[in-house]
Amino acid sequence: MWSSLNVGRAASAAAAALLLSACSGSATAPPAPASAPPATVAAKPAASADAKPAASAVASAAPKLAIKSAYTTTSATSAPFWMAKETGAFEAEGLDVTLTRATAGSPILAAIESGDVPVSSAGGQEVVDSEVKGSSLVIVGGFGDKLTTSIMTVPSITKPEDLKGKALGVTSFGVVSHLAGLLAIDKLGLTGQVTFVATGGLPETIAAIQSGKVQGGVLSPPQTFEAQKQGLHQLYDLSTGDARLATAIVSTSRRYAAEHPEVVEHFLRAIIRAVHRAYVDKPGTVAALAKYGGISDPDVASQTYDYFANGALWGKDGMPSMDALQQNLYFAAAENVEGAGAFKPQQLVDTSFVQKIQASGLVENLYGRPLPLTL
Numbered sequence: 001m002w003s004s005l006n007v008g009r010a011a012s013a014a015a016a017a018l019l020l021s022a023c024s025g026s027a028t029a030p031p032a033p034a035s036a037p038p039a040t041v042a043a044k045p046a047a048s049a050d051a052k053p054a055a056s057a058v059a060s061a062a063p064k065l066a067i068k069s070a071y072t073t074t075s076a077t078s079a080p081f082w083m084a085k086e087t088g089a090f091e092a093e094g095l096d097v098t099l100t101r102a103t104a105g106s107p108i109l110a111a112i113e114s115g116d117v118p119v120s121s122a123g124g125q126e127v128v129d130s131e132v133k134g135s136s137l138v139i140v141g142g143f144g145d146k147l148t149t150s151i152m153t154v155p156s157i158t159k160p161e162d163l164k165g166k167a168l169g170v171t172s173f174g175v176v177s178h179l180a181g182l183l184a185i186d187k188l189g190l191t192g193q194v195t196f197v198a199t200g201g202l203p204e205t206i207a208a209i210q211s212g213k214v215q216g217g218v219l220s221p222p223q224t225f226e227a228q229k230q231g232l233h234q235l236y237d238l239s240t241g242d243a244r245l246a247t248a249i250v251s252t253s254r255r256y257a258a259e260h261p262e263v264v265e266h267f268l269r270a271i272i273r274a275v276h277r278a279y280v281d282k283p284g285t286v287a288a289l290a291k292y293g294g295i296s297d298p299d300v301a302s303q304t305y306d307y308f309a310n311g312a313l314w315g316k317d318g319m320p321s322m323d324a325l326q327q328n329l330y331f332a333a334a335e336n337v338e339g340a341g342a343f344k345p346q347q348l349v350d351t352s353f354v355q356k357i358q359a360s361g362l363v364e365n366l367y368g369r370p371l372p373l374t375l
Contacts, residue, residue, distance in 0.1 A: 035262045035356075038065040038094050064096035065263065070111065071121045072104040073171065074202050074293045075220035076308050077144045077248040081121045082288040084274035087281075092273065093266035101292075103200065105172040113137060118256045119267045123175045124246025128328040131348050132340045136253045139349045141268045142320030143275065144248030146313055149180040151188075151236040152227040153216030154209060160188040163235065167195040169205035169217035176247050177202075179331055181218040183243065184236045203294055206230070222295050222304040229300065239311075244324040245331070248315070257350055265353045268318050269362060275314045276366040282309070317363050318354045322346065 071078040081099065084090050090097040102108045104123055109130050111117040124145075130137050157163055163185075170177040178196060185194045197214050199205045205217035206227055216235065219227055228234065250268060257264050278285045286301045295301045308314060325345035332340035357363070 035265055038260070038263045038266055064091060064094055066096040066098070067119065067263065067267075068098045068100070068117045069120050069267070070100050070102035070108060070117050071292070072102050072108050072123060073176075073220075074101070074223070075148070076222060076289055076293065076304050077148065077220065077313070078121060078292065079278055079285060079289060079308065080143050080248070080271050080275045080314055082274075082292040083278045083285060084270045086288045086291075087274060087277050087284065089270040089273040089277070090267075093270040095263070095266055095270065097267075097270075103172070104175045109135065109137065112251055113253050115253065115256060118260070119250065119252045119264055122249055122251045124249045124325070125179050125328050125331065126175050127249060127251045128246065128325065128348060129174055129332050129335075129337050129340075132329070132332055132337050132343050136255060137251050138254045138257060139246070139249050139251055139320050139325075140257060140264055140351075140353050141250035141271065141318040142246055142248070142324070143250070143271065143315040143318060144313060145244045145246055145315070145321045145324035146311075147176075147180055147183075147238040147241070147243050147245060147247070148220045148224075148307070148313060149177060149184075149218050149238045150220070150224050150234050151181070151184050151216055151238075152209070152219050152224060152232045153235045155231055155233050157215060157235060158233060160190060160235070163188070163190055163216065164193045166215040167197050167213075169199040169208045169214040170196050171201055171205070171218075172198045174335075176245070177205075177218040177220070179245065180238050182331075184218070184238055187241075188236060206232075221307050222289060222293050222300050225300045225303050225307075226295070226297070229297065243327070244321060245327050246320060246324045249320060250318075254350075257353075261353070265356060268353050269357055272316070272318050272357060272362060273366065275316055275318075278314055279309055279316075285309075316367065317358060319351065319358075320349050320354075322349075325349070 071081050085097060085099045102111060105126055108122055109126060112120050113136055127137055127139055168181055170181050181196055185191055199208045202219055202223040205219060206223055208214045209217050252264055282305055286305050289295055289304055290301045322345040325348055329340050329343050
């Protein structure tokens with residue numbers, strides 16, 4: 001059922017016929033200045049767009065608005081969020097963010113919806129499924145839509161047929177690694193012949209392979225490169241295809257977005273700053289990859305950085321891709337998520353924050369030129 005994910009769905013004609021409606025909002029809205037930092041925090045004097053504030057400036061600044069946020073994967077897709085914390089981008093936008101790792105799937109979705117973690121990174125598929133099912137969540141930013149996953153197996157599995165009847169580890173069910181695994185086994189002609197086991201995370205998947213609990217796993221850098229160093233075999237590399245799926249997104253609840261628009265805007269501004277910093281500061285980003293990704297091998301951290309930076313895999317302007325979200329909806333429909341076939345990508349998102357940021361000139365100032373705002 002997955003063979004047409006990249007170009008449409010022959011297996012789901014009704015879903016494949018779904019036409020994208022007009023994008024919400026207008027990409028040509030008149031320029032608007034960024035809103036003042038949240039609460040009573042005063043904006044800082046102008047400085048280089050992505051520079052980390054000097055310690056003295058941070059210390060003397062007005063109190064920041066304290067909020068909790070999270071990331072759900074140790075894949076380098078989370079690097080923009082780590083860099084926002086490490087470089088002071090959150091602070092520059094008036095936010096004191098406590099950033100922690102959360103469990104993908106229901107735990108992070110519940111935390112966002114309840115307001116305990118009001119604005120957070122999350123996997124695109126789990127948020128899409130949740131919205132289709134009627135949750136109050138909304139996607140406000142997108143920072144990755146290309147699969148970076150591979151099927152890594154024990155050395156004895158060298159060809160697709162060797163995987164028949166075996167088990168693959170994924171982070172959780174209904175998240176990106178699970179989706180990628182389903183796509184991969186379809187491409188390999190093994191649909192229905194492989195079992196998936198939820199491990200709880202990418203490092204945990206490697207541990208499950210090494211313990212013999214599973215015979216392979218769906219991994220993304222840096223864990224892909226760590227697995228190779230440990231002697232595991234790359235059976236299939238999904239990054240060589242052209243599948244586009246919303247993977248790294250920023251989500252909040254519609255209520256929080258309506259009641260605290262300035263917080264959402266400044267959170268997104270911080271991530272956009274951090275993406276630029278990631279592209280221009282390899283040593284700093286490698287350090288963040290090692291710290292948050294749990295990488296002890298400097299070569300693996302450097303290799304992971306090159307993979308993402310050279311592949312331009314971190315989205316620069318924060319705009320969610322409607323084409324990628326449409327593919328997420330196809331997947332939801334194929335997995336029998338009720339109502340997914342009638343949903344449009346524009347129903348999943350609120351792009352007003354990113355459009356306002358684009359109009360403010362932040363992205364142009366960071367990159368020295370305007371970037372096309374793709375909806």
